[in-house]
Amino acid sequence: MRKTYAAVLALLAPALLCLSETPAAAAGPRTVWIDYKADKAWPVRSAVAFVDRFTGSQLRFGACRPKYPCVQIREKRKLANPSWAAVTYVGNNPTRIELSATRRGMSYSLRYDTLVHELGHAFGVHSHNKSCSSIMYYSLTCPNGRNSTLAFSSAEKAMLKRH
Numbered sequence: 001m002r003k004t005y006a007a008v009l010a011l012l013a014p015a016l017l018c019l020s021e022t023p024a025a026a027a028g029p030r031t032v033w034i035d036y037k038a039d040k041a042w043p044v045r046s047a048v049a050f051v052d053r054f055t056g057s058q059l060r061f062g063a064c065r066p067k068y069p070c071v072q073i074r075e076k077r078k079l080a081n082p083s084w085a086a087v088t089y090v091g092n093n094p095t096r097i098e099l100s101a102t103r104r105g106m107s108y109s110l111r112y113d114t115l116v117h118e119l120g121h122a123f124g125v126h127s128h129n130k131s132c133s134s135i136m137y138y139s140l141t142c143p144n145g146r147n148s149t150l151a152f153s154s155a156e157k158a159m160l161k162r163h
């Protein structure tokens with residue numbers, strides 16, 4: 001009799017653990033709110049849609065709210081360094097992306113590239129790529145004068161998938 005009881009407990013314990021995990025699993029990928037205020041020259045929505053294809057999260061537009069990770073995007077008249085087109089501050093919630101208002105007049109593709117690059121930082125790529133074949137190159141333009149490539153490397157894709 002005793003033996004049977006012990007066996008039942010052993011089966012129940014893993015079942016209970018599984019149950020406690022069910023709500024999180026059913027909720028699907030975590031939601032990250034994208035809270036933005038920027039001139040419409042910045043194609044925030046399409047850049048977010050581009051990056052979201054690679055993230056492990058579901059990105060939604062709306063104000064930051066308690067208990068949710070959030071990326072706050074703001075256009076500023078002056079960034080900490082005037083040579084920056086944009087900057088991302090990671091490590092706190094919300095993650096903050098600042099866009100330089102003085103760069104609003106750049107071409108559409110450069111504004112788009114800027115947003116994709118900063119969103120890459122916001123979603124786990126915390127370094128720059130030495131190669132201009134990635135959008136995570138430190139500059140918007142390559143040494144050959146062309147724009148940096150609108151693509152993530154496979155290592156960067158792996159980082160984005162975890163965020």
Ligand SMILES: [Zn+2]
Nearest residue numbers: 117121128138
């Ligand atoms: Zn960067």
